[in-house]
Amino acid sequence: MSRRTWRRMAARGLTILLLLLVAAVGMLYWLGTREAGGEAPARAVAAPIADPAQRVAYGAYLARVGDCAACHTVRGGAPYAGGAAIPTPFGTLYGPNITPDTQTGIGAWTADDFWRALHHGKGPDGQLLYPAFPYTEYTRVTRADADALYAYLRSLPAVRQESRPHELDFPYDQRYLLAFWRALYFRSATEPAGGAPAATDAGIARGRYLVEGLGHCVACHASRNGWGATSGAGLPGGEILGLGWYGPSLHAGPAPDGSAPGLAQWTAADIAALLRDGVSVHGSASGPMAEVVTGGTQYLSPTDALAMANYLKSLPAASVAGTISPPGKAVLQRGEKLYGTYCVACHQSQGEGRPPAWPALAGNISVTAPSPQNAIRVVLDGGFAPATAANPQPHGMPPFGQVLNDDDVAAVVSYIRNQWGNQAGGVTALQVKRAR
Template sequence: MKVRTFMAGVGMLAIAGVAAVFWAGYREHGGTAAPVSAETDAGQRVERGRYLARLGNCMGCHTAAGGQAYAGGRALDTPFGVFYGPNLTPDPRHGLGNWSADDFWRALHHGKTPDGSLLYPAFPYPSYRNVSRADADALFAYLQSLPPAAQENRPHELKFPYDQRWLVAVWRAFYFRPQSDRPDTPPEERSEAWLRGRYLVQGLAHCAECHTPRNRLGAMALSAGLAGSRIEGQSWYAPPLTGDQATGLGAWTEQDIVELLKTGVSRRSHAAGPMAEAILQGFQHAQESDLRAMAVYLKSLPAAGTDKAALAEPASQAVMQNGGRLYRQYCAQCHQDDGKGNVPAWPPLAGNISVMAAAPDNAIHMVLSGGFPPSTAGNPEPHGMPPFGQMLNDQDVAAVVSYIRQSWDNQASAVSLPEVRKVREAAR
C-alpha cells in the first residue's frame, strides 16, 4: 500500500482495470471481445471491497460480540478511555447511508466526517491515509452493499480532558498530516512484491498501529518503525517486526511469516491475543501473493537496535529453581524439557519472540488464562493451553515466566510481581 495515489494516478488505475477486464473477456471468448457492463464492474468493485475489508479486519472494531456484522458497538479499551466502533452499514440514520465515496475517502485519508468533524485517531487514519483511492472506493462499495442495521452508535466513554473533541485539532497539528510519509517515487531497485508488501503493511493492514511505540498522547513514534510496543489498555505486547535476531523477525524466513499469517501457527511461534483475532477474521482469508508480499517487505526491515542489556536482567537463583520446578510440573509435557515444543501442536518457547519480548505480558497472559491459536483452514483444530491462573499465585507465575525467558539461550529480563498483577487485573 505504498504507491501514492493522485487523481491522475487514479485515472490510470481505472483505465488499467478496464483494460484488464477487456483483455480477460477477449481471451475467454476466443478472440471476440465481450462487452464489460457497468453492473459487472460494480460487482467486481464490491467483491474487491469485501476482500479488502477482510484483509484489514474491519470487523475487529466495527462488530460487537454476537451483533450484526459492521453494525458497530465493539469496545476498545485505551489509556484515554473506551472507544466504541461506529456503525458502517448503509443505514441512513446511524450508519453510512448518507455518505458518498468522497466522504468515505475523506474519513480514511483526512480523518474527518462529512460535516468536517475531526475523528479520534483510535480510528487508524494515520495508517489509512496510505490507502489508494481505488481501494477506498472498493471498500465503500462493499460497505454500501451490506444490509442496513438500525443500531445507534454508542458514545465514547473518555476521561477528561480527552473527551474534549476540539483537542484532536491540537493533536493533529503535532502528529498528523494527510499526506503519506512514504516517498512519492518508490526505489527503483525494489520488487513489485516489496512495493505491494509495503503498501499493505503500512496501509490497510495497519500493522504499525500495534507494533510501533507510542508517546503519552497516543501518537506513534514513526521514527521507531515497527519496533514493538505494549498495547496499552489490553496488557498484550506486539513484538518487533524488524530484523532483530532475538526479539524480531531476523531469524524467521519469509515462509515462517506466511505460515503464521495464513494458519496462526508456525515453527517459530503461535498467534495469540489480538494477533489471533487478526488472523482469524483477516489474514487467513488473504491471497497467498499478498501474504508473501508482506513477508518480503518485513524481511527487508533492519534491526531496531534493541537494548539487550535492558532485556537481560537476571532472575535470582531461588526464582530460577522455583520456576524450573513449576515448568517441569506443568509445562514440559507439551513444550519439552529443551523448550522446543512439538510443532504444530505446541509452540517452542526457546527462541520464541513473544517469550523474549521486551515486555513479558504475552507469556504471563498465556500462563494465567491459557488460550488457543485461531482456528483456520490450515489449522482447523488448534491445540490449546489450559489456564493456570487459579492454581498458581503471582509469585509462582513470575517465577515460571522468568524461567522460560532465561533458559535455552533465551536472554530476556526477569519478571516482577507488579508485572504479573497488572496482567492478571487486565485479564479479569
C-alpha cells in the first residue's frame, strides 16, 4: 500500500470518527433538550378543582408543602420576589422572582409555561433551567396541581424586582451545557421514582407523590455525584452539598447488617409528628430540616402528613456505606466525663432525653448517621427546634463551641455515637475543625 493511499484511508477514517463524535454529541444534546412524558398517576392526587377560589387556596397549600418560599423569598423581602441564595459546589444560584409582575416576575407566563418549567425544566423561551430548581422531582407533579400552584402565584401582589443573576464558576455558567447533564440525569416522569414497591394503597400512593414530588425529599436525603445529580434510588441519606449538614436515611427497614440507621424504630405517627410539630419522641428537627418544617411541612394536613409517613415506612432496608471505626477507650472515657458535665441534665444518663423538650440521643438518626456532621454542628452551634403551631416556644440547646476545644467535641460526639446501643463510629478533631 502506497503512502498516499494510506494517508487517504487515514483521513477518511478520521472523518468518519469525527462525524460519529458529532452525531453522538448531537444525540446527547437532543436527549437533553427534548420534552417527553405525561402526568404523574392520577390516583396519587385529588381531582382538578373547578372553583377558582378553592383552586387558589389549594395552590397556596401546595406552595407551602413544597416550601417554595425557601428559595424564592429572601429574608425580610417581599414574598416570592426572589433573591434567596442557594449555595452549591458550582457557585451560588439565586431564586428568581415568581410574583405576577409582567416585567421581572412570571406575570407574562401562561399556565402551559408554568407546567413546562415544573415538568420539563424549561422556561417559556425554551431556556434550560438549572436543577437547583428541583424540576427533577417536580416533574412528577400533575398538571392539575401545577395549575393550582400557578393560580395561587398569579393571585399574589406583583413585585417589580429584577431576579439576581447567578454567580457560577466556569464552565457551569454556560447554560447550554445543561443539555448534556439532562441527557444523563433527567427524564420527564410519568411515574414516581424507584426505591419502593409499587404503591397499591391510596394513602401510600399519596404519600409517595408528596415525598418524591413537591416535597423533593431526595434533594437532602440522598448522595450526589460530582456533577450534582442524585445517585442511586430511594432515600438512603447523604451529604447536603453546600450546607455542611447530612440528610439521614429515611428508610424504615433495618439494614442487612442488623443496624437501624433510618426510621426503623419510628412509627408512622412519630414521623408525622416530626413533619408537623418539628419534634417527636425520637428527636427534633434541626439545621435544614428545621427550616423545612418551619416553612413547609408544619402546614401539612394530618392526612397528608400520615400518608408521607406511611410511604416512608414502606421503604425497604438500605445498607450503610463504609466501615465503622469504634473510638478508643481513652476517647470514650473523656467523652463520658464531658457528657456528665454538659449534657446529662437534659439528655439524661441513658440518652433517653425528655421529649419533646430535649430530644433522645439513643437511637437518634442524626446521631447514628454515617456522617457525624449534624451532631458536631449542634454541639458547636447549639440551636432550637422549629417553632410550630403545636410547639410555638421550643426549647433550645446552647452552643458549646466556645467552651469545648476540638478534641473535647470529638470525644463527646464519639461517646454519644457509641453508647446506649448506638454504633456509629468515632469522630476526629480534624472533622470538628472542618465543621468550625
